[in-house]
Structure formats: structure tokens, C-alpha cells
Amino acid sequence: MSDAFSVIGKRVPRIDGVALITGEAKFLDDIVLPKMLYGKILRSSYPHAKILNIDTSKAEKLPGVKAVITAADTPKLRYGIPQIYDEIRDEPVLVDDKARFYGDRVAAVAAVDMDTVEEALDLIEVDYEVLPAVFDPEEAMQPGAPKIHEVERNIAIVKRVYAGDVEKGFKESDLVLEGRYVAHAQEHSHLEPHGAIAATDISGNITLWTTTQTPFTIRRDLVKMLGIPLSKINVIGTQCGGGFGGKNEVTVEPHAILLALKTGRPVKMIYSREEEFIASTIRHPFIFYSKIGVKKDGRLMAKQGRAILNNGAYTGHGIAVAYYVGAVFATLYRIENVKYEGYVVYTNCTYGGAFRGYGNPQMTFAIETEMDRVAEALNMDPLKLRLINAPVAGERSACGIFVGSCGLRECIEKAAEAVGWGNKWKGWEVR
């Protein structure tokens, strides 16, 4: 095939390869504008605390400080992922009532250099009333747990997938297994931190350079959180030094814009590595309660699962992640009778977001571990169990997803051949 085409099947040099390998490519921090200021966010020292008072007067008097902003300088609008889910908008630009995680955004400073910025942050006095905090989502769902937002039992949302009849499926099964699977948090740690530069002109037009992976999404988000018309914001995505989903999120963009509007000067803000860990989104930690029913010959008959996602302090992409967990559960492996509930639960932890796979790795870990347990209980080759239940192209999964193409069987077979599975597998007794 490769001979028939000039591009398909050929190695093509990367369009930005030479610029990257010679250091010529301009990342966000490589951009310097005339009269540019530097900014940083003051973060909460407590995971859950009412903000009683913020005194910025000492910071404002420090020579070199050009602006200090608090919630009073923001439109106090909440944001989420507006173009997909309007029902959950819980995130403020700067907190106006209370901090909901260690590192929540309390104030922001712009000054002539970073040394002055750091000094000014130390001069802002915040009176906190410390509130009880909760970090475990199952504890957060208990009656009487500290309330993080105005929702019952800290449940931000529940996503459901129901199909077929699971009770019937379990009755017709020869074996029913139950399990609990736990997956931990993970930080993207792209080597280039999050950052943005905002510049304004006399007419209030805003130009924003940002490390984002999703310039158009972030532009819509900024409109929702700042109440500025879309036509006023031009977003330029700079060379992205790794994202992995983490740069789908809004970080310093609204603060850089507000500080630029207040000072009339460009403002650059870049997360420190510490902020990356404390305040940028993470992969949702996950607890999964599972029940699976199978026939002796290995056919899956019914699957029931309850996912509890540790949302952290705000929802971000949590709803979408809970949906995708269910979609994977109901698609891999083939199943007709399925019941899935995904609870997205607030805690006082750093909040979750998009991260390579969007819930897929957590769910796949649980499913594959469970398939091995089923194979062992049936005394069956785990490879055979997967081949029996692997979906094929042309099927529609229980949650309604049409499987347009699928090479899973071929992939499993080729991988088995490559590792010599046939010679290695000697049964469950001689593992």
C-alpha cells in the first residue's frame, strides 16, 4: 500500500521538529512583552476554612507591587465545563466564601518581578475560621460529614448506565463474584508547568497566550467565569510542553486577565512545580464495588458496579470521567445485562480532571483484575476468557456505544503469540 501514496505509509518529518530540537521553539515562558509584570496566586493554608477577612493593604504598599486582587475584584461567577454540562458550575476564580482544599485560590498579586511577588504574597493577611475537613469520599457520603458544597451527602452528581436485567443475568449465572477495587491519584507532571500571559489594550480587548491544550474551550470558559464577551478575548495556544489532559484545565488564565485589566500591563503567571502538585488537577482516585456473573463456559451474564470517584473540592471534568468509567464498564467486555452507578463525591482534596483515558485506566484496572479472578474461579485460561467475551466490530454495547471498529481479538492473539503465552501458561495451579 505504501508505494501507492506519497504520504500514507511514509515517515514524515515533524513540522516543528527542527524548532524543538534546536531550542528555537517558543514556549510560554520564552515570551517576554514590554512592561510585562509577573503574577502569582495566594493559596489557602487549610483544606477547609471560612475566609473571614483578607487584608491586602501591606502588600499593596510594597514598592513594585502593581495590583492585588481578591474575590471582590471578580464577577463571582462559578464555572465548570459549560459547553457540555451546565448543571455543575462550582468553581470560583478566587474563593469568596471559603477555601475547599489546601491550595485553593484566595488572592493574586502582580508586581515587577517574582521576588517582589513572593514578598507581597507573604504580606497578605487572611483570617481563616478552620472547618472540619474530609478526604475520603466514602466518609464524605456519610450523614454528618463536613459539607463542602450545598449538595446532599457531598454527592456532586450520579451517572448511571442501566441495560437489560442484571437480576435475571445473575440468576442464570453459574458463578457470581464480588470485589472492591481501589485506584489512587496521579499527577500529570508535564515538564512545562501551566502558565499564561494576558495583555489588554485601551478598548478592553484581551490577548491571552496560554499553555492550554484546548484554546477554544478555554476561551468559552473564560467568557463564563469573567462575564466578558467572546469577541473581546483572543486566545493563542503556545507550544505545549506536555499536557496529558492536565492542560485542558483553567489555571492562571482568569487571574492573569484580571491583573492585566487592573494594571493595564501584560501579566505573566506560571505555576511553580509545587503548585502543579497542590493545585492542578489530578487523575480521580477511584473505588469500585463490582459484582459479576458468568456461565461455566466463560460467557459474561451480568455486571453490576458502583464507582465512587474522589472529586476533590470542585467538579471540573468529574462528570465526564464518571460517564466514561461507565461506558468502559458496559463495553469491555461484551455484556447485555449491566447496571452501573458512578458517584462523583466532593472531598477537601485537590480536585480531579482530564488525564489520559478519562477514567478508562481506573476502570480497566478493575475489569482486568476481575477477569483474572473469574478465570481462576472457573479454572480457565485467562486469555481464553477474554477472547470469548471480546467485543467485535459492528456490535452496539449495552450503554449504546456502536463499536465501529475493534481489533481487540487480533491484538490479544498477536500479543499472546509475541510473548509465547501458549508455552508459558501451565494452568492456575502452577502459576
Added chain:
Amino acid sequence: MKQLISLRVNGEPYEVAVEPHKTLLEVLRDELELTGTKEGCGGLGQCGTCTVIMDGKAVNSCLVLAMDARDKEVLTIEGVATAGKLHPIQQAFLDYGAIQCGFCAPGTVLSAKALFDKNPNPTEDEIKIAIAGNLCRCTGYAKRKKALLAVAEQQGKEGGR
């Protein structure tokens, strides 16, 4: 109080007035506008994106005070390609797809170059040790290694350079 220091960067002599607490990284990026040298971990010497070669040795420029670079010879990524021609290490990184986002690439190229300058035909282990301090999160480790082994093989054939 700023002090005047002189150093050579990419073969050019520079005189720079620096505050004593400024790092070589800050001077390269902010004063000399050589932004190919990156900052990834915030000056902790953990990520390797700020790697440059100073007097023949690969160093984390975020851990070198600018004052300690006085009268030294520094090579940054901007000085690696000469006369518009990529260095064989750079070419190999492109040929083997050893760059993805590219943020770690300049530092990694310099770590590798410091090795190849001393040892034109290194072993796989020597290559791995030389670039062990350059983190990559796009998981380009295997391709980097392949690219550098190809350079080693090529230079081995040429009997070193």
C-alpha cells in the same frame, strides 16, 4: 548589589551584571535571551530541562550560581547546531521520533553531547547513565536510547570524531 562577570557562551564572549543569588539558568534565559534552556522543576535540579555544558561537563544550570560560571565556557542548545546543520545527535532525535512535546529535548541533547564529546562510541549503559537526569513525561525514553545508540554506531564506524 550586581557584579560584573565575564563568560563565554556558545563561543561568544559576554559581560553580564548579575545579582549574586541569580543562577546561570536565569542569566542565560533572562539576560542573554537564550530561552532554549528550559526550567521545569523550579530550580531544584530534578528535571534536567536546564542542562547545559560548562567546561565540558553537563550541569543543571538551575543549580549553578551565575557567579560560579565566571570565566567558564558554556554551551547551550542554541550552540549545538553549527552553520545551519544539525548535530548528529539532534538529527538522530528527529529520525527516531525521540521528541514529542520537545520541552526536555534540549537538555537531553546536551547531556548526550557531553558524553559523546568524551566517548564517541559509548555502550548502552553509558548512554542510559548520561541521560538519566533528563526526565521525559511523554515517555520517550526508549526512542531516545535508540537514537543515541544509532549515533554511537555511526561514530564507531567512523572511528570516533
